[in-house]
Amino acid sequence: MEIEINLASPEKRKAPDFYNLTFGNIFTPHMFLMRYEEGKGWHSPKIVPFSDIELHPAAIVLHYSQGVFEGMKAYYGVDGKIRLFRPWDHINRLNRSADRMCIPTLEPEKVFEAIKTLVLLDKDWIPRKRGSALYIRPVIFATEGTLGLKISHEYLFMIILSPVGAYYQEGFNPVRIYVTEEYVRACPGGTGDIKTGGNYGASLKAQEMANKKGYSQVLWLDPLYRKYVEEVGSMNIFFYFENELTTPALTGSILPGVTRDSVLKLAPKLGINATERRISIEEVIEGIEKGTLKECFGTGTAAVVSPVGEIYYKDKSYRINNGQTGELTKTLFDYITGIQYGEKEDSFGWAVILED
Incomplete structure (x- = not known):
């Protein structure tokens, strides 16, 4: 060309x-x-x-x-x-x-x-x-x-x-996310699994509500039951329970993120059991209350890996890992950015070097 x-x-x-x-x-x-x-x-x-x-x-x-x-x-x-x-x-x-x-x-x-x-x-x-x-x-x-x-x-x-620079003002510090039940992002058969502007325009009202309450992003639930976690406004979402790192399965309304896929491929290399499945918001809240949810983070090109320290749901705030960045979250962030900056061996062949 x-x-x-x-x-x-x-x-x-x-x-x-x-x-x-x-x-x-x-x-x-x-x-x-x-x-x-x-x-x-x-x-x-x-x-x-x-x-x-x-x-x-x-x-x-x-x-x-x-x-x-x-x-x-x-x-x-x-x-x-x-x-x-x-x-x-x-x-x-x-x-x-x-x-x-x-x-x-x-x-x-x-x-x-x-x-x-x-x-x-x-x-x-x-x-x-x-x-x-x-x-x-x-x-x-x-x-x-x-x-x-x-x-x-x-x-x-x-x-x-x-x-x-950093996508969030918090940098790599944990962000706070707001769960909306009033609005939905997308539904199977729609355009939620592609990158088109309408998906993001439709999210702005809930994002405005989250910002007014002091939260950085919206955590979307499924459009039918308003029960199952889908994704965050600009990121896919991961939950690290006691013996499992899991993210919502791609059901047709969730963007198949490139960084999401990178984490799923990288986790087994680190000895972590990684799965894709349905995750209810009740399971997340129960995991926080019982201490079985150890970490939560989002993934995306803009933020790479972003720790989540707090979730707001049904007029109540829930802190994850005492609002601190978890060890696995930091390990994944360091590993992916290490490949991006040429600091770590790229055994997956993900990085493409540009030469004049």
């Missing part, structure tokens, strides 16, 4: 001071664009200076949410090499999301080439501080202008980059 490259001005290409870096508020000087037209396919790949984009006021994505996205990261390793963590899994999930939303899929090799070219062009914007990374956001959305409810004939594929 020949990518046309138009460079930003030298002054805009100077990397900022990465001190006290937050999540998702700074963007690199370039972005990747490629368009789709029915009968022509995906065409005209190019990298241009980061700027606003122009959309038809009736663009289908604005009215009917026909769009999908992904999230992955690039890291500067301790050896000075740039690594992507499981990029092919993210690219394959992007295509699965696209197929569900009736968006033309892309050749994985071309997506990888676009990511690699853009990341290497803006490599000076990858923070070198441990705990920081370059967040990569591919997004595809319908651009055809019409008010008719239909599958678009035109799309834009875009990749933007953002140097980021």
Whole structure:
């Protein structure tokens, strides 16, 4: 694939001071664009200076949410090499999301080439501080202008980059999560198992309620019984009972997280029994009260592994592990980030090194 490259001005290409870096508020000087037209396919790949984009006021994505996205990261390793963590899994999930939303899929090799070219062009914007990374956001959305409810004939594929610090203000300290019974995130047969914007827009009301009560995230329950744990707003969720590390089974309404899968594959290597099954909120609360629930944590690209220190359910707060980060949680975090930064042996072949 020949990518046309138009460079930003030298002054805009100077990397900022990465001190006290937050999540998702700074963007690199370039972005990747490629368009789709029915009968022509995906065409005209190019990298241009980061700027606003122009959309038809009736663009289908604005009215009917026909769009999908992904999230992955690039890291500067301790050896000075740039690594992507499981990029092919993210690219394959992007295509699965696209197929569900009736968006033309892309050749994985071309997506990888676009990511690699853009990341290497803006490599000076990858923070070198441990705990920081370059967040990569591919997004595809319908651009055809019409008010008719239909599958678009035109799309834009875009990749933007953002140097980021910790996802949560708490950093690696335990977060507090709020269980909602009033709202649901998704249901089997819907779009809960893909990354499309509507899933996240629908979660904002419950997130607002959680924030007002001082909680960082919402823990969603199943849509039918409001009984079984599903996932957290931006993470999959894990519970470490006495002899079992478990996470909710993928039932069609839960996102199959790449970091979730990494934990499930890594746990047996650490001698931990890892399972996927139905987990009721009552089992979680009982485990806290009896002391059989030893740890709880979330997993996701943004936060990697995030300890959970407190759950709010039915107007009552429950502390997990005395509100402290558990030993297994820290071990998993250190192991995965160790692979991402080139500090640990990558026996799974998850890290892909980018070379000019």
